[in-house]
Amino acid sequence: MREIKVLIAQLSTKLGDVRGNEKKILKAIEMAKREKVHLLLTPELSTLGYGSGDIYLDKVNENLESLERIKKEIDNFYAIIGYVEKDEYGFFYNSACLIHKGKITGNYRKVQLVNYRLFDEKRYFKRGTKLPVFDIGKAKIGILICEDVWFPEPSRAMALRGADVLIVLGASPFERGKKEIWEDFLTQRARDNILPLLFCDQAGCQDGVTYLGYSMYVSASGNVVKTAKLLEEDYFIVNVDLEEAKRLRRRDTRLRELHRDILEELLKAYEEMENGGSGI
């Protein structure tokens, strides 16, 4: 059976503690080597810790230097690390980079920044606009960051670009009902695209916010196969089935039955909304 072995490192990162978080990531890398996994995942913004506020602005360079050190430790496998990216203009992004053999071989910028209730990402980050897929040898993957998967469109683009697996890095604050919300969104996205999905979430508590944890592997048929602990740091290894999706798509024709005219209608509807609807 065609499958890939993945280590999901559900880290409890500390706010602004670049060195401490680096240690945790390096520990996960050691484990990835020991367990001979093909792919390692860390949570969203794992070098700085989600919820760091203005520290994001202060410690971007420190986080980039840390990423340089982390990079060198990644040999024959692939790793996806959540970090703060800085572009040539000096703008920041909530990004995830794909590292292989000591080099960054891919980079993804979060497209759906969150700015409601406790979230304040637009204060710090510029949004990404690209929805690529990346080759990790045994498979093509699409990377999404947290809120990106609460929308049907980003993962759909990646599915159309031939992704075999959807990867979601997250940092989801725990609150009542959140566990169920994530189960719903993740299983739905797997079903929408007939693709297996891996979710790697932040855990632990800081500044009164506890992160949900509950990282998971959802099969292409939309079943939750394995979940990590709630709220606590946890590491788990899964063998992701790459064949199920192909098998299901023999008779589940939804993906190829997506039509250009529908997408064009969607775009038209979007433009109407953007222009203030019929009110203008």
Next chain:
Amino acid sequence: MVEVEFKKEELSLIRDAIINSIKTRVEKFGFKGAVINLSGGVDSSLVLKLTYMALGSKRTHALILPEEGITSEKDLKDAEGLCKELKINYEIIPINKPLDSFKETLSFIKGDLKWGIANLKPRIRMIYAYFYANAKKLLVVGTSNKTELLLGYGTKYGDLGADIYPIGDLYKTQVWQLAEFISIPTDIVKKTPSAGLWKGQTDEEELGYTYYQIDRVLYCLVDLELSVRETAKILKIKENAVKDLYERIIRNEHKRRTPTITKISRMCLDKDWRYPVERF
């Protein structure tokens, strides 16, 4: 049907999130433990036990600060009983002497002294808590709940004076539930709530509604974000009663904030500057 109460399966997760938050704060700042002003009521008993669950008996301290002649024997006995059961450190210090001294030295002040004197009591207790905390390098854990915080039912720099509010996002009815769940003695859970400001005082009489009624209204207004009219309709109660509580929420915003700073510079500390407390 408006249900403020937690579902049974939610309780362990909520307990764990609170325990984590206490533990993180104590460890982050290198405190040797935490101190709670224990009244023998359900809020402080719940907070005490959660702190004990987070830190263990050696690092958990309670101050029992009765006002002789006002505090009931039952409250004193329940508070002491809980400390003994959990084998935590505790002191019993009556507040009559400082209270009398304040009253005596302030007696020349003309005006309505009722509230000033009532507020002296929690403020004296706060002073004891911080004195004890300074002496032993402890965190002061507050016992205010969401119902009190919303209604402003607490004394500024008195019982509201604390470093963290671990049950500040729980309504009173939820406090009862969680207290029962973590086996706080039934006598304490079932006790008629009282701030103990004067003999025979009960919260519900003073607030004018039962906690059951209040919590349902607050839950609709705050958590469900319904309007006053919608809340009155859904709960089948008079609009004026809802309006009364709504206005209390608005009026008491100041009790949930640090004192407002007048902005002069480009970096006003309560407006423009945004750093987490538990940063590294």
